[in-house]
Amino acid sequence: MIDAIKLQNFRNFGSKKIEFTPGTSLIIGPNASGKTNILESLYFLSTGKSFKANVEEEIINYDKDICRVEGRVAGPKTETLDLEAIVTRGQINIGAGRPEKAPRKKLLVNGIPRRMIDFAGNFKIVLFGPWDMDLVTESPSIRRKFLDTVLAQVDREYRRSILSYEKGLRQRNRVLWDIREGNAGHDRLLFWNQLLVKNGNYITEKREEFIDFINNLEFEINSLKFNLTYDKSVISESRLEQYGQEEIGAAITLVGPHRDDFVFNKGERSLASFGSRGEQRMGVLWLKMAELSFIEDKSGERSTLLLDDIFSELDGPHREIVVDIAGRQQTIITSVNDEFAKDLKKVERIELIR
Ligand SMILES: Nc1ncnc2c1ncn2[C@@H]1O[C@H](COP(=O)(O)OP(=O)(O)O)[C@@H](O)[C@H]1O
Ligand SMILES: [Mg+2]
Numbered sequence: 001m002i003d004a005i006k007l008q009n010f011r012n013f014g015s016k017k018i019e020f021t022p023g024t025s026l027i028i029g030p031n032a033s034g035k036t037n038i039l040e041s042l043y044f045l046s047t048g049k050s051f052k053a054n055v056e057e058e059i060i061n062y063d064k065d066i067c068r069v070e071g072r073v074a075g076p077k078t079e080t081l082d083l084e085a086i087v088t089r090g091q092i093n094i095g096a097g098r099p100e101k102a103p104r105k106k107l108l109v110n111g112i113p114r115r116m117i118d119f120a121g122n123f124k125i126v127l128f129g130p131w132d133m134d135l136v137t138e139s140p141s142i143r144r145k146f147l148d149t150v151l152a153q154v155d156r157e158y159r160r161s162i163l164s165y166e167k168g169l170r171q172r173n174r175v176l177w178d179i180r181e182g183n184a185g186h187d188r189l190l191f192w193n194q195l196l197v198k199n200g201n202y203i204t205e206k207r208e209e210f211i212d213f214i215n216n217l218e219f220e221i222n223s224l225k226f227n228l229t230y231d232k233s234v235i236s237e238s239r240l241e242q243y244g245q246e247e248i249g250a251a252i253t254l255v256g257p258h259r260d261d262f263v264f265n266k267g268e269r270s271l272a273s274f275g276s277r278g279e280q281r282m283g284v285l286w287l288k289m290a291e292l293s294f295i296e297d298k299s300g301e302r303s304t305l306l307l308d309d310i311f312s313e314l315d316g317p318h319r320e321i322v323v324d325i326a327g328r329q330q331t332i333i334t335s336v337n338d339e340f341a342k343d344l345k346k347v348e349r350i351e352l353i354r
Contacts, residue, residue, distance in 0.1 A: 001022060001073065001074050001304060001330045002020050002042065002045070002071055002072070002073050002123060002304055002330070003019065003020060003071075003072040003073065003074060003080070004017065004018065004019045004020065004071065004072050005017070005018050005020075005038075005041060005042065005045070005069065005070065005071045005072075006068075006069075006070040006071075007038075007041055007067075007068070007069055007070075008067060008068040008069075009060060009061040009064040009066065009067040009068070010037065010041050010059060010060075010061065010067045010068070010069055011034060011037040011040070011041075011059055011061065012032075012033075012034045012037060012061070013034060013037065013061070014061070018038065018350060020330070020332065020348075021330075021346065021348040022330050023330070023331075023345070023346030023347065023348065024326050024327070024330075024331045024332075024333065024344050024345065024346055024347045024348070025331070025332045025333070025347070025348050025349075025350055026333050026334075026335060026338060026340075026341055026344065026347050026348070026349050026350065027332065027333065027334040027335070027350045027352060028334075028335055028336070028337070028338050028349060028350070028351050028352065029334075029336070029351060029352030029353065029354070030336060030352075030353075030354050031336065031354075032354060033352040033353060033354040034352055035308070035309070035334035035335075035352060036052075036129070036308055036309070036334065038334070038352075039127065039129070039306045039308050039332070039334065040052055040059070041069045042071070042123075042125060042304075042306060042332070043125065043127055043306070044059070044069050044085050045069055045071040045073070045083045045085060045123050046120065046122075046123045046124065046125045046153070047120050047149070047152070047153075048085065048105075048107050048116045048119045048120050049116075051127065056087055056104070056105065057087060057088070057089045057090075057104070059087055060087055060088070060089060065088060065089045065091065065092050065093060066086065066087070066088045066089075066092055066102070067086070067087050067088075068084065068085070068086050068087075069084070069085045070082065070083070070084045071083045071084075071123065073122060073123040081109055081110060081122055081123075082108075082109070082110050082111065083107075083108070083109060083119070083122060083123060084106075084107070084108040084109075084111070085105070085106070085107050085108075085119075086105070086106040086107075086108075087104065087105050088102040088103065088104055088105075089104075090102065090104050107119035109122060116159070116163075117156055117159040117160050117163065118156075120152060120153070120159060121152070121153055121154065121156065121159070123304070124153050124154075124295055124299060124301055124303035124304065125153075125303050125304045125305070125306055126288055126291045126292050126295070126303050126304075126305050126306065127306045127308070128284075128285070128288045128305070128306065128307050128308065128310060129307075129308035129309065129310065130308070130309060130310065130313065132284050132288070133280060133281065133284060135264070135284055135287065136264050136271050136272050136275070136280045136283055136284060137272050137280070140259075140260070140261035143260075143261055143262055144257075144258070144260055144261070146287075147207050147210065147260070147262075148162055150210060150291050150294060150295070151206050151207065151210060153295060153299075153303070154294075154295055154298040154299050155206060155298070157202065158202070158203070158206050161199040161202045161203050162199075162203065164195065164199045165195075165196060165199040165200055165203060165256075165257070165258070166258075168192055168195040168196050168199065169196065169253055169256070169258060171192055172189065172192035172193070172196060172253050173251060173252055173253055175188045175189055175192060176189075176247055176248050176250075176251045176252065176253070177251040179248050180248050180249065180251055189240075193237060193240050196235055196240075196253070196256060197235055197236060197237060197240070200235035200256045200257050201235065201236075203257040204232055204234060204235070204257050204260070207230065207232070207257065207260065208230055208232065210294060211228050211230045211262060213290075213293075213294055213297065214227075214228060214287070214290040214293075214294065215227045215228060217290055217293060219286075219289065221282045221285060221286050221289075221321060222282060222317070222318075222321070224266060224279060224282055224283075224286075225266070225267055226264065226265065226266055226271070226282075226283050226286045226287075227265050227267075228262045228263065228264060228265065229262060229263040229265060230260075230262050231260065231261040231262055231263060232257070232260050233255050233256055233257060233258075233259035233260050234255065235255050235256035235257065239255045240255065243255055264280075264283055264287075266279055266283065271283045281313065281314070281318075282318070285318075285321070285322070288305075289325065292305065292325075292328075292329070302328070302329035302330075303329065304329065304330045304331070304332065305325070305326065305329055305330070305331040305332070306331075306332050307322070307326070307331065307332070307333045307334070308334050309334050309335060309336070310322065310333075311333070311335055311340050312335070312336070319340060319343070320343075323340070323343045323344055326344060326345075327344075327345050327346075
C-alpha cells in the first residue's frame, strides 16, 4: 500500500506531492495532464524500472538533468518503508563549473542504496491500462514481460535468475559468433551452457507454477471461462546439444525461456483467433484479477491496483465488475471525467490541471 509520493522533475511534473487513501483514489484531469505519468512513477517505485520509456532518461523532465520519485509504502505485515528512485542523464550541472559525472540510476530503501533486485518487490502493484490488450494479440515478448513482471514482484530469486540469464544469453550468443568465425573452440560454451540451464530451469519452473495457479482459479468473468496454455521452450544440456550446429550457424541461442510464450484461451479456443474485442478485454481483466490473487497467495499481501483510463472502454455491466474489484484493495484509477466516481466506494478525488 502506498501512503504518499513526491515527484521532482518526473516527466511533466516540476514538484508534486500526492497522498493516497487506503481505499480508492480517482485521479481526474484532462488529456496530457500527467495521469499516466503518475502511474508510471508508482510502477517505478514498485519495480525500479519504467514501463513506458525505452531509454530510462526519458522520464526526466525535458529541461532538467535529474529526477526523483519518493514514496512511503506500508504493507499489512511490514513496517513503513521510504522508497526513492533517482535517475540522471549521466551527468549533473552544478552551477557554473563543469558538469559532474553522476550514476544514471540510484535506488534507495530508507535512504540506503540498494540493488535493483533488493529495491523491487517492496511495493506490490497490478497495473492495467489500454495497452494490455496487446497481451492477447501481439508478439510473445509482451507476454514474457508480463510473466516476468508478476513473478519478479514476489520472488527475489526470480529477479536474480532473470538478470543472470539475460546477461548469460548475450555472452553465449557472442561465443557462438566467435565459434562460427573460427575464433573460439566449443569448450567456451560449457560455462554459459551451465549458467543458462540452471537459471533457465528456475525461470521455466516458476512460470509454469504461475500458469498452473491461474488455471486452477475458479472464477469466471461474465460466465466466460478463460485459461492459458504454456508454450515453453525448455533448456537443457541435451537440447543445447541437439541444436548446437544450428545455433552456431545463426549465432543465436535457440532454446530457453527467452523463447517462451503462452496462449490465451476462452474455453478450448484461442482468444486471439476467435475472441471478439469485448471478450479479449474480459480475458485481460481476468488475467489481471489472477495476478492480484497470485501475488496475494505468494506474499500474503493484496497489491495496489492501478487502473489507467479503462472505464472509457467498458460498458455498463463491465464497469460494475471493475467497481466491485476496486473495493477489494487499495486502488488508484485515472480518468478524464468523474462520471464513475459515484459508483465507487470510499473514493477520494485527486485533480490534475494541465
Ligand atoms: N520527460 C518529459 N518532460 C516533460 N514533459 C513530458 C515528459 N514526458 C512526457 N511529458 C508530457 O507529459 C504529457 C503526457 O502525460 P500523460 O501522463 O500521458 O497524460 P494523461 O495520461 O493525463 O493523458 C505530455 O504532454 C508530454 O508531453
Ligand atoms: Mg494517459
